[in-house]
Amino acid sequence: MDEKDAQLREAAEKLALTLSESGMQKTTARVMTALLFSRQEAMTAADLCEELRISSGAVSGAVKQLIPTGIIERVPAPGSRRDHYRFREHAWATLMGNQNALLSSMWDAASEGIKVAGKDSTPGRRLDEMQHFYGFMQREMAALIDKWLEQYDTDKG
Amino acid sequence: MDEKDAQLREAAEKLALTLSESGMQKTTARVMTALLFSRQEAMTAADLCEELRISSGAVSGAVKQLIPTGIIERVPAPGSRRDHYRFREHAWATLMGNQNALLSSMWDAASEGIKVAGKDSTPGRRLDEMQHFYGFMQREMAALIDKWLEQYDTDKG
DNA sequence: GCAAGTTTTCAGAGATTATTGAACACTCAG
DNA sequence: CTGAGTGTTCAATAATCTCTGAAAACTTGC
Numbered sequence: 001m002d003e004k005d006a007q008l009r010e011a012a013e014k015l016a017l018t019l020s021e022s023g024m025q026k027t028t029a030r031v032m033t034a035l036l037f038s039r040q041e042a043m044t045a046a047d048l049c050e051e052l053r054i055s056s057g058a059v060s061g062a063v064k065q066l067i068p069t070g071i072i073e074r075v076p077a078p079g080s081r082r083d084h085y086r087f088r089e090h091a092w093a094t095l096m097g098n099q100n101a102l103l104s105s106m107w108d109a110a111s112e113g114i115k116v117a118g119k120d121s122t123p124g125r126r127l128d129e130m131q132h133f134y135g136f137m138q139r140e141m142a143a144l145i146d147k148w149l150e151q152y153d154t155d156k157g
Numbered sequence: 158m159d160e161k162d163a164q165l166r167e168a169a170e171k172l173a174l175t176l177s178e179s180g181m182q183k184t185t186a187r188v189m190t191a192l193l194f195s196r197q198e199a200m201t202a203a204d205l206c207e208e209l210r211i212s213s214g215a216v217s218g219a220v221k222q223l224i225p226t227g228i229i230e231r232v233p234a235p236g237s238r239r240d241h242y243r244f245r246e247h248a249w250a251t252l253m254g255n256q257n258a259l260l261s262s263m264w265d266a267a268s269e270g271i272k273v274a275g276k277d278s279t280p281g282r283r284l285d286e287m288q289h290f291y292g293f294m295q296r297e298m299a300a301l302i303d304k305w306l307e308q309y310d311t312d313k314g
Numbered sequence: 315g316c317a318a319g320t321t322t323t324c325a326g327a328g329a330t331t332a333t334t335g336a337a338c339a340c341t342c343a344g
Numbered sequence: 345c346t347g348a349g350t351g352t353t354c355a356a357t358a359a360t361c362t363c364t365g366a367a368a369a370c371t372t373g374c
Contacts, residue, residue: 007273008280015266022259023180027362036287037270037280045321055364060322081319081372087283092290102179109172113194116164123165123194126244129309130193133249136305144301148293152286184332202351212334217352238342238349 005039009051012037027054031062035072035087042075042086070094093145100138107134162196166208169194184211188219192229192244199232199243227251247309250302257298264291 012033019029030052035043043051045059052059063085066072071091077084088094110131117124169190176186187209192200200208202216209216220242223229228248234241245251267288274281 004273008270011266011269011273014269015263018259018262018266021180023178025362036283037274039274039279041279056321057323057365058363061363064322083321089286092287096294102175105175106172109168109175112168112171113165116161116168117194117196122196122198126193129246130249132309133305136308137253137301140301140304144294144297147297148290151293152289182332213351214335214353215333218333221352240351 008037008039025062025065027052027058028062028065030054031059032066032071032087035085038087042077042084044077044080044082044084046082048085069098090149093149096141097145100141103134103138103141107131107138110134165194165196182219182222184209184215185219185222187211188216189223189228189244192242195244199234199241201234201237201239201241203239205242226255247306250306253298254302257295260291260295260298264288264295267291 013030015036016026016029016033019032020026024032031048034048034051040047045056045063048054048059049056063072067074070088071094072085073088075084075086110127113127114124114131117127119125119128170187172193173183173186173190176189177183181189188205191205191208197204202213202220205211205216206213220229224231227245228251229242230245232241232243267284270284271281271288274284276282276285
């Protein structure tokens, strides 16, 4: 049984590494994947310190990033004064939804450039394609996430 | 006219900052946006050094990252021995397409965890949702990009 | 209201990463 | 083949970012 724990921890660390390569802070990613792969329903900050061998300050910082994005949540822990943290349901859909903010700022950047240079300029033509692309993606991505949520809840529901 | 240049450069830098916050290297992002917002059709490494105030080594490194991902391309420059670089058409679609590799590795990570813990475990249930989500996204994203390319080329074509 | 337990904050240490600058390699024209 | 003009590499430097550890601030049961 300890074998499994080791394998799960390894898989968690591997994913954390991938996520950190895509821009997420390393410790934040490690906290996230620790909660995702944990055999426990929820973990305390102390659990995370021990599991990941990091300080309580580091856990606090990671949690502070993860909660507002909707990836994890604090969960009431009857009979304990320690905060418990748990991976949120539909966290992935939330995470992808947050990406929409990025798509939106890409659209904005293109729009800004077009305003200055005009559509019929060298940069204008490039920016026009960019704006078209991100406008499209923003609309479609939102629809896609809704579609998944609906579909998944129906399957499980 | 110099006014416009300054505004374009500012917009380029702003976007580069956003991109670097999403995981792209800062210099790489700056080279990319410089080419995107440039009034010129293509730029030489020397142009980029001057515009961005960075060394030729830094430009070389950035270009080395950007070309394989399909964001920019080397373009033949008649009458000049210097390499010219240009922002590629449909670069955005390519960029987003590359993200599919990430979606795929997310699916893999979930799969790995399920293999160890089983679907009917605490982590198994979380990972099952994750796998479902990324499987869905991977399929749909690919379709979305194709749809955009088709649509865009029809509009312009 | 106090004290034990817990979380948060933050300055400084430490680790990591990116950039420079110079040496080396390559490419062509003559 | 030679050499001027470019591009690339890489060790050392500089800059950045992150974590720790300890102190401060909460929180809650008594």
